[in-house]
Amino acid sequence: MGVKTYKAIKATAQLAGIVAMVHAMNLGMDPGTAGTIIGAILLGPEYLEAKLVGSEDGTNDPN
Known part of the structure; x- marks a missing residue:
């Protein structure tokens, strides 16, 4: 897996997590x-x- 693919997957997962938490707050x-x-x-x-x-x-x- 390339660095660009890794970063895209990580960013997408983070965005999905944030959207889920905002929805949970709502x-x-x-x-x-x-x-x-x-x-x-x-x-x-x-x-x-x-x-x-x-x-x-x-x-x-x-330390």
């Missing part, structure tokens, strides 16, 4: 809960990827 979901879930959808994959790949200097030291 149906009565607590905005704080929806915001937390949207944050996890948007930032979760990037955080996980950064932890798996390591930092930019080539180390994976969390």
Whole structure:
């Protein structure tokens, strides 16, 4: 899979998640809960990827 395909799939999944949470808020979901879930959808994959790949200097030291 190419980088462009990966980024397109990731962006589409994130957009679908945001649309689902906005729809859930319209149906009565607590905005704080929806915001937390949207944050996890948007930032979760990037955080996980950064932890798996390591930092930019080539180390994976969390300190």
